[in-house]
Amino acid sequence: MKKIYLNLSLLSFFLMITSHLTFADEIIPKTNLITNKTREIAQNIKCLVCQNQSIDESNSELAKDLKNLIKEKLESGLNENEVYSFLSERYGDSILLKPPLNTNTILLWFLPFIILVFSSIYITKFFKK
Amino acid sequence: MIPEIGHIFLILAFVSSIMQITYWTYNTKNLNLLALDILKNGVLINCLFILISFSILTYSFVVSDFSLLIVSNNSHSLKPMLYKISGTWGNHEGSLLLWVLILSSFTFWVSKKKQINNNLLFSILGVQTLILCLFLAFILFTSNPFERVETIALEGRGLNPLLQDPGLAFHPPMLYIGYVGLSVSFSFAVGALITGKINKEWAQQIRPWISISWSALTLGIALGSWWAYYELGWGGWWFWDPVENASFMPWLIATALLHSIRILEKRLIFVNWCILLSILGFSFSLLGTFIVRSGLLTSVHSFATDPSRGVFILIIMIISIGGPLILYALKSSIFKEPKVQFNLLSKESALLINNLFFTTATATVLIGTLYPLFLDALSGAKISIGPAYYNATFAPIMTPIILLMAIAPFLNWGKGKSKNLLKIIALLTLTSLIAAFSLSTINGSSIFAIICGTLSFWLFVGVISDFFVKIKETKLKITKMGSIFLYISKIGIGMNVAHLGVAIFLAGITGEQFFKTEFSGRKNIGDTFYIEDKLLEFKNFQTLKGPNYQSEMATFTLYQNNKFIGYLKPEKRFYPTEQSQTTEAAILTGFWGDTYVVLGDGDNQSGWSIRAYFNPLVSWIWSGAFFMALGGLLSFFEHKNITKKNIRLT
Numbered sequence: 001m002k003k004i005y006l007n008l009s010l011l012s013f014f015l016m017i018t019s020h021l022t023f024a025d026e027i028i029p030k031t032n033l034i035t036n037k038t039r040e041i042a043q044n045i046k047c048l049v050c051q052n053q054s055i056d057e058s059n060s061e062l063a064k065d066l067k068n069l070i071k072e073k074l075e076s077g078l079n080e081n082e083v084y085s086f087l088s089e090r091y092g093d094s095i096l097l098k099p100p101l102n103t104n105t106i107l108l109w110f111l112p113f114i115i116l117v118f119s120s121i122y123i124t125k126f127f128k129k
Numbered sequence: 130m131i132p133e134i135g136h137i138f139l140i141l142a143f144v145s146s147i148m149q150i151t152y153w154t155y156n157t158k159n160l161n162l163l164a165l166d167i168l169k170n171g172v173l174i175n176c177l178f179i180l181i182s183f184s185i186l187t188y189s190f191v192v193s194d195f196s197l198l199i200v201s202n203n204s205h206s207l208k209p210m211l212y213k214i215s216g217t218w219g220n221h222e223g224s225l226l227l228w229v230l231i232l233s234s235f236t237f238w239v240s241k242k243k244q245i246n247n248n249l250l251f252s253i254l255g256v257q258t259l260i261l262c263l264f265l266a267f268i269l270f271t272s273n274p275f276e277r278v279e280t281i282a283l284e285g286r287g288l289n290p291l292l293q294d295p296g297l298a299f300h301p302p303m304l305y306i307g308y309v310g311l312s313v314s315f316s317f318a319v320g321a322l323i324t325g326k327i328n329k330e331w332a333q334q335i336r337p338w339i340s341i342s343w344s345a346l347t348l349g350i351a352l353g354s355w356w357a358y359y360e361l362g363w364g365g366w367w368f369w370d371p372v373e374n375a376s377f378m379p380w381l382i383a384t385a386l387l388h389s390i391r392i393l394e395k396r397l398i399f400v401n402w403c404i405l406l407s408i409l410g411f412s413f414s415l416l417g418t419f420i421v422r423s424g425l426l427t428s429v430h431s432f433a434t435d436p437s438r439g440v441f442i443l444i445i446m447i448i449s450i451g452g453p454l455i456l457y458a459l460k461s462s463i464f465k466e467p468k469v470q471f472n473l474l475s476k477e478s479a480l481l482i483n484n485l486f487f488t489t490a491t492a493t494v495l496i497g498t499l500y501p502l503f504l505d506a507l508s509g510a511k512i513s514i515g516p517a518y519y520n521a522t523f524a525p526i527m528t529p530i531i532l533l534m535a536i537a538p539f540l541n542w543g544k545g546k547s548k549n550l551l552k553i554i555a556l557l558t559l560t561s562l563i564a565a566f567s568l569s570t571i572n573g574s575s576i577f578a579i580i581c582g583t584l585s586f587w588l589f590v591g592v593i594s595d596f597f598v599k600i601k602e603t604k605l606k607i608t609k610m611g612s613i614f615l616y617i618s619k620i621g622i623g624m625n626v627a628h629l630g631v632a633i634f635l636a637g638i639t640g641e642q643f644f645k646t647e648f649s650g651r652k653n654i655g656d657t658f659y660i661e662d663k664l665l666e667f668k669n670f671q672t673l674k675g676p677n678y679q680s681e682m683a684t685f686t687l688y689q690n691n692k693f694i695g696y697l698k699p700e701k702r703f704y705p706t707e708q709s710q711t712t713e714a715a716i717l718t719g720f721w722g723d724t725y726v727v728l729g730d731g732d733n734q735s736g737w738s739i740r741a742y743f744n745p746l747v748s749w750i751w752s753g754a755f756f757m758a759l760g761g762l763l764s765f766f767e768h769k770n771i772t773k774k775n776i777r778l779t
Contacts, residue, residue: 046513054515057363059729097515104510108500112493112522119485126481127473 038071041083044097045070054097132197135185136275139226142178142233143269145171146262153255157323160251168254169240175261176233183230186274187217195285198276199223205287205706207677215298216288222274224301228418229264231302231309236261239313245334252320253313260312263445271438287706290678296356304349304376308414310342311379314386315411318404319453322460327404332394335407337765339390340623343383344761350376351754362712362727364742366641366750369519374498375417378491382410385487387761388480395542396477400464402484404457412450413491419446471543474550479537486530493522531584531635534628535591539598553594561587571644578643585635592628599625623767627760634753640722640746647743653736660743663724664688665697670733678702680713683728683737687717699728723747 042056047063055063066087073083088096099105149171156164190213195201203220204213212219218227236257240250268274291297317335321327353373358366367373386406393403419442471477497514504510535557541547564586568579599621648660657666668684685697697715704711717724722745731737 044515044517046515053363053368057365059363092511094511094513097513098517098521099512099514104504104508105500105512108496108504108512108514108518109522111496112489112526115492116485116489116526119489123481123485126470127478 034071034074037074037080038067041070041074041080042067044084045087046095046097048091048095131185132189132194132275132277135182135189136273138178138182138185139265139269139275142175142182142229143262143265145174145178146258146265149175149258150255150262153251153258157251157255160248162247165247165251168251168258172233172236172240172254172258175258176237179226179230179233183217183226186223186226187214190214190217190223193285195283196277196281197274198278199274201278201282201285203288204285205677206284207706208288208293209676211295211298212288212293215292218301219288219292222268222272222276224305225264225268225272226274227302228305228309229261229268231305232257232261232264232312235309235313239316239338242334244330246324246326246330248324249317249320249326249331252323253316256316256319257312260316260449263448267441267445271441284706287677287704290702290704290707290709290711291360294356294360296352296360300349300352300356302349303345303352307342307344307346307349307383308376308379308418310338310345311383311407311411311414313338313342314407315453318407319456321404322453322456325460325463327400327464329394329397332390332397332403336387336390336394339383339387339410340761340765343380343387344758344765346376346380346383347754347758347761350380351751351758354754355751358747359714359716360711362714363740364645364714364725364727364744366747369497369514369516371498372421374494375420378494378498379410379413379417381487381491381494382406382413385484385491386410388483388487392477392480396469398466398469398477399481400466401457401461404461404464406484406488408450408453408457412446415446415449469543474540474547475544476537476540476542479533479540482533483530483537486526490523490526493519493526497522528580528584531588531631534631535588538591538595538624538628549598553591556594557587557590560590568639573644575643578639581635581643582639585632585639588628588635589632592625592632596622596625621764621767623760623762623764625760626763627757630753630756630758630760632753633749633756637746637749637751637753641744641750644745645742648739648741650739651731651736652739654733656736658739658741660724660741662689663694663743665724665726665741667739668696670737675702677706678704681728683739685715685726687724697724697726699726701728718748720748721745 039056043054045055045066047053047055047058047060047066049060049062050058055066070083070087073086078086084096084100088100093100099108101109149168152164152171153168189197189200190204191210193200193204193206193213195204199220199222200216203223204216208216216223218224236254239245239257240254242250245253314335317331317338321331350373353376354366357368358364386403389399389403389406392399469477497518501512501514504512536550536554539547539550539553561583565579565583568574568582571578646661648658648665650658652658652667654667654670657664659665664687666686666688668686670681670683673680673682680700680702682698682700685699687694687697695717697717699715700713702711702713703709712727712729715726722743725742725744727740729738729740
């Protein structure tokens with residue numbers, strides 16, 4: 001019985017992986033690509049005149065201008081990271097909703113996982129050897 | 130005249146609470162029944178006084194008595210009655226009065242519990258009254274709701290239109306019931322530290338209070354998120370906003386506590402840990418209350434503009450968090466725990482791992498919320514933390530919890546071998562792989578969509594199997610309808626319902642986050658557009674007049690497969706009193722998803738800018754939360770049945 005389960009699981013896992021691969025190969029038109037990328041970036045850019053809202057969600061004038069600016073930059077050939085660094089140079093790091101990893105934010109990014117690791121080690125003492 | 134009566138009763142409640150605390154301190158050493166009775170009566174008196182005071186404030190809002198500062202700042206005579214009443218707690222002062230009303234009601238409720246040991250009850254009531262006293266002082270000295278104005282305005286300034294909404298009218302009371310309910314488990318913990326005694330009865334008696342506050346907190350948070358979804362008009366439902374995080378942290382701690390108290394109840398281990406969690410839970414509630422009310426996080430400056438308030442807040446926090454923590458450090462060593470070890474595959478270890486992840490998750494949210502403040506204060510660098518941070522930290526921490534959640538109910542206590550475990554894991558793996566495969570075939574699927582959806586399915590199968598295994602194990606025959614309830618309480622269905630809620634919630638997230646479709650563009654009357662297979666036709670545009678606002682409303686007809694489905698009427702409202710505008714999204718809710726239309730700026734020449742979404746399964750998010758709350762409520766009643774010893778079921 002167990003063997004059948006195992007075989008079936010392996011089979012469906014295989015199917016899952018292959019079906020996923022075929023999707024990745026689909027060709028998306030280039031204009032669509034830029035629109036999607038703009039949205040993706042816009043979701044991580046803070047609307048400076050709103051309260052804790054990204055420019056993707058905001059309808060304010062500033063947000064609209066920024067979205068157009070991102071689109072222009074992408075069309076002129078900049079990649080995602082270059083757009084982010086352009087924006088943070090112009091408006092400061094606080095415009096990025098996803099803080100970049102640097103000396104200021106190293107604790108922010110790693111502390112949760114450090115806590116997790118240390119407390120995991122701590123609780124192993126309760127388990128029967 | 131009438132507001133002064135309210136004011137006097139508030140002062141009386143303050144004085145009476147001071148007297149009780151003095152009396153309590155004198156009598157802690159040699160407790161007698163008389164002292165306990167006196168304290169119980171005092172608790173009742175506080176509750177009545179505050180109720181009178183609160184009713185009078187509500188009355189002032191209902192009759193629009195603009196001689197009161199907060200009424201004239203937050204109300205308007207033309208406002209609908211519901212919002213006049215909810216306006217009572219739609220401001221800093223009034224919401225604090227609601228807070229103490231709930232606190233004193235909870236205290237009164239606890240004082241009626243006969244099964245709690247007298248020494249413990251005496252300490253609990255004392256601690257509760259102490260918190261009440263601190264809050265009453267805060268209200269009277271820094272945030273008095275009964276403050277009069279010198280020149281009475283003819284009309285009030287109105288309530289922020291965003292808050293004039295049924296969802297938000299009930300969101301604060303629910304949230305406060307959750308926050309304040311955690312004060313009871315806090316007092317239980319401090320009471321245990323004072324009396325130095327802890328036993329299984331203690332754990333049994335504290336648990337219903339945690340369940341009820343957890344349920345209220347769940348509902349309160351869900352109401353807030355639902356409100357954000359339909360009122361803010363950009364289709365999101367959770368923004369990782371500091372104010373949201375403030376209510377989410379006590380929820381996470383309460384969830385951890387709800388699980389760890391089970392180990393304590395069963396095995397009498399992790400006593401100190403449960404006490405610490407109880408203290409932390411309420412500490413986060415206090416932090417939450419003050420974060421929202423002081424504006425500490427949305428703007429550091431509004432906090433500093435009123436130094437007296439800020440200092441007072443710090444004093445209250447130091448006394449009510451620092452005090453118990455010092456007490457904990459001094460006295461927690463008196464609780465001798467049996468040295469218990471257990472299998473890695475046991476209920477104890479599952480619940481322990483649950484606690485590990487939930488506390489780490491709380492720490493993550495806390496770091497994300499406070500880090501920008503500390504960084505700004507220490508180095509002057511400014512950063513913003515948005516959903517991307519939590520997606521990268523919080524989400525991976527929560528994933529193992531979901532995996533564990535489906536399996537944990539099948540594990541045994543202690544060192545016993547768990548039956549069925551392999552079979553269950555095989556069943557879960559197999560069905561989840563099928564689910565993952567089907568998810569991957571959906572158009573627009575991504576790896577995260579597959580993970581999230583599969584987790585939901587994994588949990589769903591786990592919960593359902595557990596339910597049937599339990600039913601099989603009890604070998605009960607239901608003969609009478611009335612016994613169904615007892616039967617259900619016997620198998621502990623509360624947990625199943627709550628976990629089912631989590632599965633539904635996750636399914637909702639999968640749909641909303643990964644399979645949303647959007648249309649955005651400029652359309653004029655007569656135009657049509659598609660979102661997925663749905664056709665929307667811009668039918669007409671009209672201007673209307675509401676009770677206290679003017680509205681511009683567009684009507685869209687929704688067709689699917691050439692069949693008429695319904696009308697969508699998004700609005701833009703202008704509130705002249707408050708000089709502000711709100712967008713009212715039109716939402717057609719369905720089982721499989723919501724069609725959501727927002728009206729933007731425009732005119733009949735160039736058309737209006739329209740945003741439309743189809744949000745698959747989005748209503749499952751709140752239905753899931755509702756099931757979680759229901760589960761908590763069921764386990765609250767379950768407990769009641771267990772304590773009645775005369776239950777026989779065979």
